Amino acid sequence: MPIDRCVCRQIPFEELRDIAAEESLGFEALLDTTGCGSSCGLCVPYIQAMLATGRTTFPVMSPRELERMCKSPQAAEVKPDANSPSAPKPA
Numbered sequence: 538m539p540i541d542r543c544v545c546r547q548i549p550f551e552e553l554r555d556i557a558a559e560e561s562l563g564f565e566a567l568l569d570t571t572g573c574g575s576s577c578g579l580c581v582p583y584i585q586a587m588l589a590t591g592r593t594t595f596p597v598m599s600p601r602e603l604e605r606m607c608k609s610p611q612a613a614e615v616k617p618d619a620n621s622p623s624a625p626k627p628a
């Protein structure tokens with residue numbers, strides 16, 4: 538199941554990206570404005586990755602993978618960690 542929204546606020550990342558662009562909001566201001574990240578917080582690293590890359594859909598990724606994606610947003614593919622839920626399983 539792809540990650541494409543703040544589940545607690547039911548706001549898709551696509552809408553968050555548009556709000557950030559239209560209102561020139563950075564990460565903290567976007568969270569303050571929308572309330573995203575203020576409940577369970579699981580969407581927070583994905584929102585950071587969304588702002589860094591422009592992507593609005595992600596596989597389930599580890600915090601380390603998301604951090605790596607934020608540091609190299611130009612990378613088309615981020616190799617998953619071996620223990621990540623998104624890592625390919627050996628045959």
Ligand code: FES
Pocket residue numbers: 542543544545546573574575576577578579580581
């Ligand atoms: S998914 Fe965004 S605060 Fe829970």
